[in-house]
Amino acid sequence: MVSQLKVGEKGKIVDISHVGHLVQRRLLDLGFTEGTEVCVKCVMPFGGPIMIESCGQCIGIRRKEADRIEVERL
Amino acid sequence: MEVALIGNPNTGKTSLFNNLTGSYEYVGNWSGVTVEKKVGLFKNNIGRLIDLPGVYTLNPLSKDEGVVTSFFLNDSVDKLLNILDASQLERNLHLTIQLLEYGRPLFIGLNMMDVAENRGIHIDVKMLSALLGVTIVPVVARSGKGCEELIQAIDTPTIEGSGKNLIYYGKEIEEAISMVEKEIHGNTKHSLRWLALQWFEGNQYVNEYLLKIAHREKLESIRHTLEIKIKQQKKGKSLASFIYLKRKEAIGKILDEAVRKSDATTPLTEKVDAIVTNRFLGMPIFLLLMYCMFMLTFDWLGTPLSDGLDHILTGPITDGFEKILSNIGASEFIHALIIHGLVAGVGGVLVFVPQIFILFFFISLLEDSGYMARVALVMDRIMESVGLNGKAFIPMMIGFGCNVPGIMAARTIETPRERLLTILLTPLMSCSARLPVYALFVGGFFIGHKALIVLSLYVLGIVVALILAKVFSSTLLKSEASLFVIELPPYRMPQFQSLWRSTWDKGKGFIRKAGTFIFAGSVFIWLLSYAGPDGLKVNMDKSYLAAIGNSIAPLLKPIGFGTWQAAASLITGFLAKESIISTMNIIYFVPKGESLQGLLAHYYTPLAAYSFMVFILLYIPCLATTATIYKETGSKKWTSFAILYALVIAYILSFVIYQGGRLFGLV
Amino acid sequence: MLVNIVIGIAIFGYASFALVKFIKKSKKGKCAACDLQKSCKSECRFPPTK
Structure with a gap:
């Protein structure tokens, strides 16, 4: 899961099909899909959102969505 | 073309x-x-x-x-x-x-x-x-x-539609495309292939469009067959994601040929991000920035400039008008109209131009630098707990400049429920037109703590909005669906020229309004204060304006300012918030050598002044905002709701502050 | 005397004009200035979400 990565760690997305329908579409729009390499940039306190980066593109998503993105640690 | x-x-x-x-x-x-x-x-x-x-x-x-x-x-x-x-x-x-x-x-x-x-x-x-x-x-x-x-x-002229199909989507889809094309052929001027593909992807707008020009059953059976085929062959992939992957594959091939990659340098953005979106520093940095903004606007820079303008207005400009008027032999009526009506009303608003511009400059800076999206990220946790998402904070920040574009910006929020909620709450953000009221009152009553008092009002607006969001989302607008995915653009060094242009663009509206609506408002307000049931040139307490104000004033007594003057200025404030100040300038006529701030001390106590500012902050969205809420929600019910809840909340809060303050012995 | 009447008419005339124009424009909301207003369908439709 993305949320298990620590700040600065990299991973490769394996599966995003468990993410909510709307969020999944938005992730695709932004180029985050199976096979994309991501890096966790920062984690907001109190269960706040997570900032992840891929190819120089940063996005913020909620922790509970990040929990549903399966990654493989690199 | x-x-x-x-x-x-x-x-x-x-x-x-x-x-x-x-x-x-x-x-x-x-x-x-x-x-x-x-x-x-x-x-x-x-x-x-x-x-x-x-x-x-x-x-x-x-x-x-x-x-x-x-x-x-x-x-x-x-x-x-x-x-x-x-x-x-x-x-x-x-x-x-x-x-x-x-x-x-x-x-x-x-x-x-x-x-x-x-x-x-x-x-x-x-x-x-x-x-x-x-x-x-x-x-x-x-x-x-x-x-x-x-x-x-x-x-240069081009040949219409080069017709090159960049992507081959596979046999099943291509066949289905031709079948859809046959169904809608001749009924539309758009590319049939494009319509078919968008429809396969699940585009609701295209769906509505196709239902108007073709048979629903035939089209849907085509799609249904296709979906089943794709599911069987591609291990349960949906049609939309299959199309997406085909495109991705084709793009990958194009990029392999046209793009070469080498080592990159760490961009400055990431270093800045490490600080401003830091776990613990994010929120304090945001508040500190806001505080600096208010100090500059109200203490360090804005107020001295405004005071300077005020001196010029009450001194040389008034004298100049007096001289011209007596030279051309103006009657008493015209003299009073220009000096007590226009100079006081329009001039009284224009002196706040420096403060308005400083505020707009900061808002432009926030927008241009890329910090806005970070604020949305930092705020998401709080917003989520009240049933909104971090993106809703962007319309609210824009609302600090003017509520109308703030409400328009709510369109970027994906879920209808969160969007409606944001539209309803954005008017609670203190727009720039309310700023002159604060500037006037803090200058008169809270000299030592100007920026802090104003910051408290802005924060109060936000806090009330958050509490109401919680209340509304757990009563009126219940729904679980929420979507928060935000793109964080890299920071850009703001260019001075574009900053100035966007500041000017926003500030221009304020000046233009002074020349049109405030001018008109001043003329009629003055006329109402000059004329009364007993004829022209009455004592202002016996004017029509006083009569109108007096009809509401008793209602305002429990919240600390039950004077006809306050009531009258609140009424004009519905048309545009700036006119509150111009109305006050006209009705509290300031004798030469004194200031309105000094004069107000006879009518308000500091506690009443704070209560008044809170009331102004919340009491009603202005006419343009109301119209925009109506346009954006398309509902009379929600529009009247936005007006009513604001009035109720403003009254309750002012009541609590004024009566509570008196209990604690404040005056 | 004439000058008074001229100034008076000018001020009240302009003020009435500006007031009417302002209220009309405000009532229309943000899109009032848009050239494509007549073909713009964007204010009456939500994107249907599932």
């Missing part, structure tokens, strides 16, 4: 639009600055350019994206200009492919080549152009470099 400008969010479309048309539109650095389309004339008059909101795909999720799709379906456009962010080419090309399928002549402006080079992405423009079959012109949207070439390329 009509040319539509289209591209991903935050790729520099609006900057390019400004450079191609020579006009000035609002530019910001977050996704979704443009929520409506705008039209401009090309510099050399070759046609009209239409700036559309940024989208990732033609299949919309939020309402601003829907603007684009319905434009493609319902308006006629001759050529398309697609702007691409060179550093995010893969993602940008998904849109380009859909535009090519749309079948109108397409041109590409390739922006941010420098950013791409820094990231180690080297693009072979000629190769890319050949692979896509489209003219590509590298541009620098912010400085306007490459715009001449782009205009030339657009101006």
Whole structure:
């Protein structure tokens, strides 16, 4: 899961099909899909959102969505 | 010739639009600055350019994206200009492919080549152009470099619809496309292939469009058969994601040939981000920035400038008018109209121009630098707990300038429920028109703590909005669905010129209003205060205005300011908040050598003054805001709700503050 | 005397004009200035979400 990565760690997305329908579409729009390499940039306190980066593109998503993105640690 | 400008969010479309048309539109650095389309004339008059909101795909999720799709379906456009962010080419090309399928002549402006080079992405423009079959012109949207070439390329005649199908979607889909094409052939002027593919992807706007021109059952059976085939063959993939993957594959091939990668340098952005979105520092940094903004506006810079203007107004300008009026032999009526009505009313508002501009400068800075999206990220946790999402904070921040564009910006919020909630709550944000009231009252009553008192009002607005969001989302607007995915653009060093332009653009409205509405309002308010049941030139306490104010004043007594003057200024405040100040300037007529602030001390106690400011902050959205709420929600019910809840909350809070304060022995 | 009447008419005339224009424009909301107003469908439709 993305949320298990620590700040600065990299991973490769394996599966995003468990993410909510709307969020999944938005992730695709932004180029985050199976096979994309991501890096966790920062984690907001109190269960706040997570900032992840891929190819120089940063996005913020909620922790509970990040929990549903399966990654493989690199 | 009509040319539509289209591209991903935050790729520099609006900057390019400004450079191609020579006009000035609002530019910001977050996704979704443009929520409506705008039209401009090309510099050399070759046609009209239409700036559309940024989208990732033609299949919309939020309402601003829907603007684009319905434009493609319902308006006629001759050529398309697609702007691409060179550093995010893969993602940008998904849109380009859909535009090519749309079948109108397409041109590409390739922006941010420098950013791409820094990231180690080297693009072979000629190769890319050949692979896509489209003219590509590298541009620098912010400085306007490459715009001449782009205009030339657009101006050269092209063969309608090159007809090159860039992507082969596989046998099953291609067959289904031909079947749909047969069904709708001759019923539409749009590309049949494009319509079919968008429909397969689940585009609701295209769905509505197709149902009007073809048989629902036939179309749906085609799609149904196709979906089953795809599911069987591709291990349960949905049709939409299958189409997406086909496109991704094709884009990958194009990029392999046209792009070379090398090592990149760590951008400054990441270093800045490490600080401003830090776990613990994020929120304090935001509050500190806000505090600095208010100190500059009310203490360090804004107030001295305003006071200077005020001295010029009450001194030389009033004297000058007096001299001219007595020279031309003006009657007493005209004399009073100009000095007590116009100079006091219009001038009284204009003296706050410096403070308004400082505030707008800061808002422009926030928008241009890329910090806005970070604020949304930092705020998301709090917003989520009240049933909103972090993105709702952006319309609210814009609402600090003016509530109307704030409400428009709510279009970028994807879920209808959160969008409605944001629209309803944005009027609680203290807009710039309320600022003169605070400036006047803090100057008179809270000299030592000006910035702090004003900051408390802004924060109060936010806190009330958050509490109400919680209340509304757990009673009236219940729903679980929430979506928060936000793009965080890289920081940009704001350019002074564009900062100044966007500050001026916002501030201009304030000055223009002073010359039109405030002028008119001042004239009529003055007339109402000059005339009464007993004729002209009555004692102001016996004027029509006093009579109107007195009818409401008793209601306001429990909250600390039950005078007809306060009541009258609140009434005019519904039309535009600025007119509260101009009304006060007229009705508390200031004798020479004194100031309105000094005079107000006879009518208000500090506690009543604070209660009054709180009431002004919350009591009602102005006429333009009300109209925008109506336009955006399309519902009379929600519009009246927005007005009523604001009145109720304002009254309750002012009551609590005033009566509570008195209990604690404050005056 | 004439000058008084001229100034009076000018001020009240302009004020009435500005007031009417302002209220009309405010009532229309933000899109009032848009060239594509007549073909713009964007204010009456939500994107249907599932």
